[in-house]
Amino acid sequence: MMGRRKKEVIDILQKEVALCTIFSRHEINCxxxxxxxxxxxxxTVEDSGCRLRSxxxxxxxxxxxxxxxxYLQYLTFRTTGLLSDKDSGFTNLHSTYREYHTETSLNLIGHCCELEGRFLEAWVFYxxxxxxxxxxxxxxxxxFRIIGGLINRL
Structure with a gap:
């Protein structure tokens, strides 16, 4: 029984304590x-109108x-050249995007695809x-950035 409870506590800590990472505009350089x-x-003005007080x-x-x-794991290992770890970071990112702030996670996956030169796949995630x-x-x-990049290549 104790082993099961320990697993539950670890699972709770991993999934419930740090739900989101939040940056304010004061941290924009970080x-x-x-x-x-x-x-x-x-x-757009229409976007503004769709925002609620909450x-x-x-x-x-x-x-x-x-x-x-x-995402950070992917970026780090992409820079260091450790391909298997980079791929592992991407796979893990891809498997966890269904939790919270899903649209932002999908945008991060799209960015990883862009960095790999897979622009059509990035577009699909966006x-x-x-x-x-x-x-x-x-x-x-x-x-818009992808479209701009394509136009600049012409």
Whole structure:
């Protein structure tokens, strides 16, 4: 019985204590570039009209802590050249995006795909993000960036 309880406590700590990582605009220089767009998720007047009083978090960059951890793992191992660990980070990120702030996690997956040069796959993840949250979504900025990159290559 004690072993089962210990597992439950560890599971609770991992899944319930640190639900989200939150950055304010004062920390913008500490936020990975991909998450900076989260501060500017409200693009149109229509987007503003869809925000509720309880949506105070929309002025922040908020990401699921576990997804963010795996995103950082991917970025770190991509830089160091440890491909198996980089792939492991991507796989883990891909398997955890269903928890909290799903649209932001999908945007992080899309960014990983962009870094790998898989722009169509990145577009699919950004589109999934937009389908989940059509207003107030930073995915539009990422999609604009992809389009801009394609136009600049012409």
């Amino acid at each position: 936020v990975p570039g991909q998450l900076v767009a989260e501060f500017y998720r409200t693009i 949506d105070f978090w929309m002025d922040l960059a908020v990401v699921d802590s576990l997804s963010y951890l795996y 589109k999934m993000s937009v389908n989940l949250r059509p207003q107030n979504n930073a995915a539009y900025w990422h999609m």
